[in-house]
Amino acid sequence: MMYSVENKTGGQEQRLYNWVDQRFRIGALVEYMGHKVVPVHGHSIFYYLGGITLFLFVVQVVTGILLLMYYRPGADSAYESVRFIVSEVAFGWLIRALHSWSANLMIFFAFLHMFTVYFTRAYRRPRELTWLSGIGLLALALGFGFSGYLLPWNELAFFATRVGTGMAGAIPIIGDDLLVIMRGGEEVTGATIGRFFGLHVAILPALFTVLLAAHLIFVQRQGMSEPLDWQGLPQTAKKYQKFFPNFLYRDLLVWLIALNGLALLAVLFPDGVGPVHWPLGTKADPFAPPPPVIRPEWYFMFAFQALKLIPAHVLFIEGELFGIVVFTVGGLIWALVPFLDKKSKVDQRSGSFLGFGVLVVAFIIIMTMLGYVLE
Amino acid sequence: MRKHIGMQSILPLLLAVMVALAGGPVSADDNCLNCHRDWEDDSGPSHLIQRDIHFQNGLGCADCHGGDPALDDMDDVRRVRGYRGVPGYLEIPDFCARCHSDAAYMRDHNPSLPTDQLDKYKTSVHGQRLFGRRDTRVANCVSCHSVHEIGDGKLPHSSTHPINVPATCGKCHADPDYMAGYGIPTSQLDDFTHSVHGQALLERKDLGAPACNDCHSNHGAAPPGVESLAAVCGNCHVFAAELFRQSPHEVAFEENDFPMCETCHSNHRIEKPHDSMVGTSDQAVCSECHSADDGTIAFAVADTVATSLARLVTARDRAKTTLDDAIAKGMPTTDEEFLLGEVDQTLIQARTLVHAFATREFVPKVEAGLAKADSVWVNSKALIDDYYYRRKGLAIATLFITIVAAGLYLKIRRMS
Numbered sequence: 001m002m003y004s005v006e007n008k009t010g011g012q013e014q015r016l017y018n019w020v021d022q023r024f025r026i027g028a029l030v031e032y033m034g035h036k037v038v039p040v041h042g043h044s045i046f047y048y049l050g051g052i053t054l055f056l057f058v059v060q061v062v063t064g065i066l067l068l069m070y071y072r073p074g075a076d077s078a079y080e081s082v083r084f085i086v087s088e089v090a091f092g093w094l095i096r097a098l099h100s101w102s103a104n105l106m107i108f109f110a111f112l113h114m115f116t117v118y119f120t121r122a123y124r125r126p127r128e129l130t131w132l133s134g135i136g137l138l139a140l141a142l143g144f145g146f147s148g149y150l151l152p153w154n155e156l157a158f159f160a161t162r163v164g165t166g167m168a169g170a171i172p173i174i175g176d177d178l179l180v181i182m183r184g185g186e187e188v189t190g191a192t193i194g195r196f197f198g199l200h201v202a203i204l205p206a207l208f209t210v211l212l213a214a215h216l217i218f219v220q221r222q223g224m225s226e227p228l229d230w231q232g233l234p235q236t237a238k239k240y241q242k243f244f245p246n247f248l249y250r251d252l253l254v255w256l257i258a259l260n261g262l263a264l265l266a267v268l269f270p271d272g273v274g275p276v277h278w279p280l281g282t283k284a285d286p287f288a289p290p291p292p293v294i295r296p297e298w299y300f301m302f303a304f305q306a307l308k309l310i311p312a313h314v315l316f317i318e319g320e321l322f323g324i325v326v327f328t329v330g331g332l333i334w335a336l337v338p339f340l341d342k343k344s345k346v347d348q349r350s351g352s353f354l355g356f357g358v359l360v361v362a363f364i365i366i367m368t369m370l371g372y373v374l375e
Numbered sequence: 376m377r378k379h380i381g382m383q384s385i386l387p388l389l390l391a392v393m394v395a396l397a398g399g400p401v402s403a404d405d406n407c408l409n410c411h412r413d414w415e416d417d418s419g420p421s422h423l424i425q426r427d428i429h430f431q432n433g434l435g436c437a438d439c440h441g442g443d444p445a446l447d448d449m450d451d452v453r454r455v456r457g458y459r460g461v462p463g464y465l466e467i468p469d470f471c472a473r474c475h476s477d478a479a480y481m482r483d484h485n486p487s488l489p490t491d492q493l494d495k496y497k498t499s500v501h502g503q504r505l506f507g508r509r510d511t512r513v514a515n516c517v518s519c520h521s522v523h524e525i526g527d528g529k530l531p532h533s534s535t536h537p538i539n540v541p542a543t544c545g546k547c548h549a550d551p552d553y554m555a556g557y558g559i560p561t562s563q564l565d566d567f568t569h570s571v572h573g574q575a576l577l578e579r580k581d582l583g584a585p586a587c588n589d590c591h592s593n594h595g596a597a598p599p600g601v602e603s604l605a606a607v608c609g610n611c612h613v614f615a616a617e618l619f620r621q622s623p624h625e626v627a628f629e630e631n632d633f634p635m636c637e638t639c640h641s642n643h644r645i646e647k648p649h650d651s652m653v654g655t656s657d658q659a660v661c662s663e664c665h666s667a668d669d670g671t672i673a674f675a676v677a678d679t680v681a682t683s684l685a686r687l688v689t690a691r692d693r694a695k696t697t698l699d700d701a702i703a704k705g706m707p708t709t710d711e712e713f714l715l716g717e718v719d720q721t722l723i724q725a726r727t728l729v730h731a732f733a734t735r736e737f738v739p740k741v742e743a744g745l746a747k748a749d750s751v752w753v754n755s756k757a758l759i760d761d762y763y764y765r766r767k768g769l770a771i772a773t774l775f776i777t778i779v780a781a782g783l784y785l786k787i788r789r790m791s
Contacts, residue, residue, distance in 0.1 A: 087707040094765075123458040249787050256780040260773055271705060280707075 034260050036243035041224045043120060046222050047247075048254045049113035055255040056106035057212070059262065064201070071151070073197040075190030078153035079283040086270075086280060098280045099265035105262070107145060107299050110138050118357050122225035123337060124303035126345035130218040135209050135335045140208045145297050147200040153193060158284030161293045162188045167307065168316060170320040187286065191342075192308075231347050241360035273370050275301075302364045334360065405444040407436035409693050423523040426532070432484070439470070464511045467500070468493055470514045474673075492516075495595035511552070519543050519593075535593075538576060540586035542568055563587075566643035585611065608636040618730040650688065653729050654681030679734050683741040687725060690748035691718050696754040706758040718748045 023029050031216060038047060070089055072081040117123055123131035151160040165188065169179040173222055184191030201228035210214040223243075241247055271279040275298050296304050306327075310319040317325070333340065333356075411421035424430045428748040437444045442452040452458060462470040472493035474480050481490050496502040496515075504510040509580030519535060533598045534543045545555050545564035554561050566589070568574040576585035590599060591606045609616025617624060619635060628635055634642075639652065639660045651658045654677050657668070661677040698715055701708050721744030730736045772784070 083707075083709065087710065093707065246787070246790055249783060249790070253780055253787065254782045256776055256783065260776045260780075263769060263772050263776075267765050269705075280709075 024269065033244040036220075036223065037240035038224050038243050038247045039230070040239040041227055041230075043116075043227065046113075046116040046120065048251060049109055049116060050219070051251045052254060053106055053109040054111055054212075054216075054257050055258055056109060056262075057208075058101045059102040059259075060100060061108060062203075063095050063102065066095045067099055068201060073151070073193050075153065075193060075284075078151060078193050079280075080283055082152040082154075083349055084144055093270050094266055097270040098262060100272065101265045103145060103148065103362070104272075104276050105258075107138075107141050111299070114138060115223075115361060118337070119342070119354070120225070121228055121344045121349065124225075124341070125338070125345065127218070127222055127225060130215060131338050132335060133215040133218065136211050137208065137215060140204055140211065142299065143204050143300065144200060145206075147196040147204065147272070149297060150188075150193060150196045151200065151285045152278075152280060154281045155188070155288065155292070156186060156281060158286070158349050158363075159290045160296050163194065163304075164296060164300070165292055167190075167320065170318065170324060172321060189286070228347060228349060231276060295371065296375060298368065301371040302367035303345070305367045305374070306363075309367075309370075319344060329358075355360035383619060405435050405437075407444050408444070421522040426524050428525055428527050464515065465505060465509060465517045467517055468496055468505070473767055481604050488633045492594040495592070499594065499596045500591070500598075509609045514547060516753060518547070519736075537586045538580060540588055540791065541573065541577065544587045563643045570643060570645045571647040572645060605635045614727045615730040618728065622732045623732065624732055626645075648726070650681070650684050650726070653677060653684070656681075673732070676732060676734055680729055680732075683738060684729075687718075687722055687741050687744045687748065690745050690752070691715075691722060693756065694718065694751035697752050697759070699763070701755045701758040704759060704762045706762055708755070711754050711758070714747055714754075715751050718744055718751065721747065 030287065031288075038044075067085065070081055070085045070092065072078065083094070086096055089095075117131065117134070146161075146164060150157045165179060165182045169175045169180055172179060178187065182192070182195070183189070184195050224237075264272075269277075271277055275295075295301065303323075307320060307323040310323045312319045314322040337353065341350050341353045344353075377404065396494070408424075411419060415421050424436075435444060436442075439459075440461070441453045441457045446452050446455070453460070459470070474596050475486075475488070476490050476493045478490045481488055497506060499754060501513040501515070503513060504513045520611060521534055526535070528535040528537075531535060531538065533539065541564055548559075551561045566725050568577060572584050575581040576586060588596070589610075605616050605620065616636075627633075628638065641647075652660050655662060655674055659671065659677065661682065665671065665673040665677065667674045694715060698708060698711050701711070721740060725740050725744060728740055731737065731773035
């Protein structure tokens with residue numbers, strides 16, 4: 001059976017379409033895309049945040065593969081190879097800068113995407129699994145950030161990873177074993193680079209690809225979530241635009257702007273700027289005294305600062321353990337919001353979940369700011 | 376005015392010494408301290424001794440002065456066998472040497488301390504005048520170490536800590552009245568304070584810099600002779616001294632009785648050497664002895680050395696300025712910074728090689744430094760060019776993306 005669409009009437013174009021369609025039966029897909037629509041309203045801009053995040057992930061993959069051609073994991077070669085990349089390889093500095101900038105921006109936009117979804121209740125039925133897969137993707141993105149931070153094997157990365165992995169040691173029962181598994185031994189060494197490298201370029205990308213595919217399929221099958229305000233509106237009062245090509249072209253435009261922004265940042269600030277910076281600095285030396293300021297990446301700062309502010313003991317629990325328990329419980333509640341927010345199931349707003357969301361955002365912002373101010 | 380510690384200051388302590396047996400631990404039963412503390416003020420020996428290293432290590436009054444600290448009657452104390460009381464000024468070196476020259480005793484108490492201080496002192500100008508001419512104005516042990524506040528020379532409050540040594544020596548040697556009659560200048564402390572060594576030691580607290588005793592010795596203090604000056608300065612300036620010994624100047628200085636280093640660098644007021652010291656200009660020390668028509672190649676060598684040094688300094692400065700610019704622009708400059716470090720090292724080596732007063736090794740060294748400096752300059756310039764190239768590339772990419780975005784925007788508008 002053959003499918004045809006209106007705009008596939010040209011001679012060569014039609015023949016090519018027919019050729020592909022005969023083999024892969026894309027007619028149904030094209031027809032589906034032709035009918036797919038995206039709501040148009042005051043907050044339509046939120047629909048582009050996921051796309052930007054996806055675009056930045058693609059940049060990550062491309063630049064990551066290019067870096068991989070010269071990067072050599074190992075205590076004796078990691079730092080040297082990154083130095084070689086930024087100083088000797090043609091445009092190596094640009095690739096590293098693009099990789100680092102897009103990593104940070106991807107996590108920023110992923111957070112933004114998540115919070116807009118949360119506050120517009122876009123997680124509500126039937127998109128529970130879309131939300132869950134998104135949370136999983138964010139967790140994996142943070143894993144990318146944590147594992148990638150150590151790879152240059154410079155002074156700051158070494159000590160920050162020592163502190164970061166050390167926190168895992170505070171988890172009861174499995175903490176000590178987990179620490180050894182993460183570090184590949186008692187201390188952060190060349191073995192840790194091997195593990196983090198494997199995690200960064202093989203395990204996390206594999207998991208991420210599967211979860212991302214699921215997330216995108218969910219979005220495509222269910223379409224964009226309509227605002228709660230649209231409940232009860234007559235169909236004529238609702239505005240839509242076609243996904244293909246109208247929304248896709250707009251998405252492309254946003255991606256182009258993002259690409260230009262990335263290029264500007266990478267060229268003007270190849271080592272980052274302000275608290276978002278990644279100068280290569282000096283090579284990691286386990287026997288050197290730690291630098292005066294050890295801080296994680298900005299997106300871990302709120303958790304790092306909160307753990308620092310927690311007293312040594314809270315009731316009968318160790319402070320660090322208390323913090324980890326609170327973060328775990330908080331994260332679980334956050335992930336399970338579509339199932340816990342009963343009102344969202346009947347398309348109503350829940351004041352308590354709005355309050356919870358505001359509290360979380362305020363906590364993250366205040367703790368992050370405190371982290372930089374108090375250091 | 377007497378600069379050494381007067382007898383009157385130690386007499387009260389000695390009057391109270393009661394025990395003849397030496398080596399006993401200091402305890403509440405030490406009647407020397409019990410009595411003296413009652414009638415001495417804070418400057419009295421019984422108070423000062425609290426900071427004394429001997430006292431802090433368990434030695435009491437009787438260990439030096441004899442007597443029995445258990446007795447409480449002074450007449451009984453004086454009758455105790457071995458009672459030594461207050462030593463006279465001439466007796467102090469032997470008084471201290473009773474322990475400090477006893478290798479077996481010192482091994483038990485402070486094995487790292489030498490036991491030849493008295494022997495050395497006897498060879499010093501101070502010792503020879505004290506024992507030979509019975510001159511009680513010269514320094515003996517207590518003049519430098521104090522009487523009852525003797526501190527470990529490694530501790531900052533000690534009068535013999537390196538940073539305090541110039542002031543300790545200067546107590547006498549910088550006092551024209553006190554030094555009158557000895558026929559030696561009293562400007563040494565002032566000269567030293569303004570010298571490169573003095574500034575390093577006294578201002579920067581650099582304990583690697585020499586104090587008086589590092590050149591003059593401490594217990595064997597004497598001015599170094601013309602022939603031994605090489606050994607004194609060469610102690611630290613090893614390469615310069617060795618190069619000098621192999622240079623044509625070695626024989627010439629010896630024949631003319633010129634002190635080796637002092638002739639060009641002076642002694643106490645040694646300034647930080649500068650490149651204009653070498654060459655054929657009026658400021659150059661070479662010109663003080665040599666001229667273009669003195670029948671030697673010295674003037675030509677000095678000219679070559681000065682010119683080469685100036686070239687290297689100029690090339691190094693140019694490379695540094697360009698490199699700083701590249702660093703300020705955020706370019707990766709680790710290799711260039713490392714190479715500039717090698718240029719600096721070469722410059723130090725070249726300045727040391729000046730002391731060979733020959734061009735055979737000096738010129739190749741400078742040429743190697745020039746090649747490295749040029750390399751830094753060229754690479755840094757390339758980095759700066761790259762910096763502008765990146766911006767041009769960014770501008771072109773931005774223009775291209777903007778055109779594509781504008782086209783896309785127009786298409787979207789048309790569709791809408």
